[in-house]
Amino acid sequence: MNSISAHGSRHPPRCLSNFRVAHAEAVADKAVQFRIVGSDSETEGSVTGHSLEVLNKNYQGPSLFVSPLTLLWKGAKAPAALLDTAMHGYHGEMRASATLRGSSTPSTYKCPQCGGTWFRFDATFRYWDAALDLWEDEPEIAIEDYFNGFSLSGKCTTCGTDSTISEMEKL
Numbered sequence: 373m374n375s376i377s378a379h380g381s382r383h384p385p386r387c388l389s390n391f392r393v394a395h396a397e398a399v400a401d402k403a404v405q406f407r408i409v410g411s412d413s414e415t416e417g418s419v420t421g422h423s424l425e426v427l428n429k430n431y432q433g434p435s436l437f438v439s440p441l442t443l444l445w446k447g448a449k450a451p452a453a454l455l456d457t458a459m460h461g462y463h464g465e466m467r468a469s470a471t472l473r474g475s476s477t478p479s480t481y482k483c484p485q486c487g488g489t490w491f492r493f494d495a496t497f498r499y500w501d502a503a504l505d506l507w508e509d510e511p512e513i514a515i516e517d518y519f520n521g522f523s524l525s526g527k528c529t530t531c532g533t534d535s536t537i538s539e540m541e542k543l
């Protein structure tokens with residue numbers, strides 16, 4: 373049987389359908405990372421989402437965004453939806469997501485180093501044993517959509533700093 377990371381690198385989750393995958397790589401036993409670019413191969417974009425520290429007053433840590441996440445490519449007229457945990461990921465697919473999610477006006481992510489808003493993006497999807505069990509029971513299912521963890525990292529195109537823009541588990 374295929375490993376989930378080998379399968380996933382050939383089958384990007386459906387939330388990436390608004391994008392092109394420039395590079396896919398199994399980064400661990402149960403994780404796949406994609407370099408995402410625009411449908412016209414744009415490489416530089418800004419991201420909007422919802423600040424975790426605004427939604428959860430008890431959160432202390434680096435600035436992180438939760439979904440819905442949207443990317444706007446440099447030069448593009450309209451943003452493209454990237455991820456919404458209400459419908460994407462293991463529990464989202466089952467319409468049973470309990471993950472913290474923003475519903476007010478989204479904000480634009482800023483580089484923690486220089487305040488810049490343009491990045492190149494890597495998205496990582498992680499799968500837990502629950503997804504492997506589901507795949508075993510239903511081999512025909514699009515298991516790539518049933519990820520349990522997601523992170524979005526960005527390399528600031530102004531100063532070159534890498535930052536973690538979003539990091540979500542228990543999806």
Ligand SMILES: [Zn+2]
Pocket residue numbers: 483484485486487488528529530531532533
């Ligand atoms: Zn920067």
